[in-house]
Amino acid sequence: MEVKIGVQHTPREIVLESGLSAEEVESTVAEALTGKAQLLSLTDEKGRKVLVPADRIAYVEIGEPSTRRVGFGAL
Template sequence: MTGCNPGGTEAVEVKIGVQNAPREIVIESPQTADEVENAVAKALEGTSKLFALTDEHGRRIIVPAERLAYVEIGEQAARKVGFGTI
């Protein structure tokens, strides 16, 4: 699933747990939370044998559906622009 927000102003953090892997995969995705959830559902119901997402840099993350342990979808938030207070 490759749907992206056209404005690029919001991102959702996605944490992917993979069976038999010591660390989770954490990405910022321009896809909406609903798009990520739909991709997970298709992978788990067998419609798709792969769970695939695109991160905010255009890289594709592909995990075999049978190896998914969990997927945590964070809230969409507007990106912060500028410098923080010192």
């Protein structure tokens, strides 16, 4: 699942591939935005952890589950 996080006062967004479902990502973001957690914490597929202060989140875009393509495309 591709997740894009916009951070206030930062020109670039954070993009990561997460193994969580869209519902799990949404609930994690909701907890951070409602004040239950001070940090938004997500782990990508390679095991790297991304921490974003909840008060600096501008937006979160949750993409569709990514599928890996195997083989060669048509020429």
